[in-house]
Amino acid sequence: MTRVVFVLLPEVHLLDLAGPAQVFAGADGFGQPYTLDYVAERPQVLSAEGLPLVARTDWPVLGRDDLIMVPGWRGPVLRDGPVLHASAVERLRAHHAAGGTIASVCAGADALGQAGMLDGRRCTTHHQLQDELAARYPRATVVRDVLFTTDDRVVTSAGIASGIDLALHLLAARHGPALAARVARDMVVYARRNGNAPQASAMLRHRSHLDDTVHRVQSLIDTHYAEPLPLSRLAAHAGVSARTLTRLFAKATDGLTPLRYQQALRLERAEHLISQGTTVESAAREVGFEDARMLRRLRR
Known part of the structure; x- marks a missing residue:
C-alpha cells in the first residue's frame, strides 16, 4: 500500500489537487493500492474556487515509498502566497532525507522552496511564475517551458493540469507504462505527455x-x-x-x-x-x- 499525502494550503486550486488525486485513485482501482491523505494546518481549507475542503491536522506515518505532494494555490505572485508551516517544512525535509519523494504542482514549488528542497536542484512551475521562482530561490535551476522536472526525488510540475502528467509519470516510473496508460485511458486523458513537452501548445x-x-x-x-x-x-x-x-x-x-x-x-x-x-x-x-x-x- 502506497500512501500519498497532499498538503493543502489556503486557496488551493481544485484541479491542482483533484487531477493527481484522481490518477492515484485510478491506480488503486486497477489493483495497485494507494491510500490518499489530505493534511493541513487547520481542519478546513477554503479552495481558490470557493469549495471548503476537509483535512486532517495530524500526519500519517510515512515510508520511503510514500509520496508527499503540494498542490498550488491562487495568486498572481508567489510572494503573496501562503507560508508553509514549520511542522510541514520539517515533514518534507525528513521524508526526503529518509528516501521519500516530494512533489509539487504549479505554485506548490514555492512551498518546496520554503523548505529548502529546491536548492541545487532543477525545478519548474507555471510559466507566469518562473521568473519570480528563480528570483526567490537563486540556488535552484528553474527549467522553463517544460511540463515537469525530476531531480533527486524532488518532482515539480508546471501549471494546473500538468499535475496529471506528473502523476501519470510517477505511476509509469513506479509500476510501468502500461498501468499509467490504463489510468490515462480511464480518465479520458488525450495522452500522457513527457516532461519536456511545452507548457503551452x-x-x-x-x-x-x-x-x-x-x-x-x-x-x-x-x-x-x-x-x-x-x-x-x-x-x-x-x-x-x-x-x-x-x-x-x-x-x-x-x-x-x-x-x-x-x-x-x-x-x-x-x-x-x-x-x-x-x-x-x-x-x-x-x-x-x-x-x-x-x-x-x-x-x-
Whole structure:
C-alpha cells in the first residue's frame, strides 16, 4: 500500500489537487493500492474556487515509498502566497532525507522552496511564475517551458493540469507504462505527455487574440492539420480574400502565416509521437508530411 499525502494550503486550486488525486485513485482501482491523505494546518481549507475542503491536522506515518505532494494555490505572485508551516517544512525535509519523494504542482514549488528542497536542484512551475521562482530561490535551476522536472526525488510540475502528467509519470516510473496508460485511458486523458513537452501548445500560444475571422481559420486548421490546406480554401472558409487573410492572420498571431501555424501543429504532434517511440519517418507521415525531410528541418 502506497500512501500519498497532499498538503493543502489556503486557496488551493481544485484541479491542482483533484487531477493527481484522481490518477492515484485510478491506480488503486486497477489493483495497485494507494491510500490518499489530505493534511493541513487547520481542519478546513477554503479552495481558490470557493469549495471548503476537509483535512486532517495530524500526519500519517510515512515510508520511503510514500509520496508527499503540494498542490498550488491562487495568486498572481508567489510572494503573496501562503507560508508553509514549520511542522510541514520539517515533514518534507525528513521524508526526503529518509528516501521519500516530494512533489509539487504549479505554485506548490514555492512551498518546496520554503523548505529548502529546491536548492541545487532543477525545478519548474507555471510559466507566469518562473521568473519570480528563480528570483526567490537563486540556488535552484528553474527549467522553463517544460511540463515537469525530476531531480533527486524532488518532482515539480508546471501549471494546473500538468499535475496529471506528473502523476501519470510517477505511476509509469513506479509500476510501468502500461498501468499509467490504463489510468490515462480511464480518465479520458488525450495522452500522457513527457516532461519536456511545452507548457503551452501551439493552439494555446496563438489563440489569445480577439479576431473572429482568424479564429475560424485556426479552428479549421486545428481539425485538419494533417491535410493539405491551400490558402484559397482557408480564405473561402473565412469569407475573405487570400491577401486579407494573410494580413489578419499575421497581425493576430505575431507574424505567423496560416502555413506556419499548420506546421507548428504538425511539429508538435510529431514530437509527441516520436517521444512515444514512433520513428521520425512514421511520425512525418502521420502528421501529413510527404516525407521526413521537412520534419527534420523543422525539428532543427
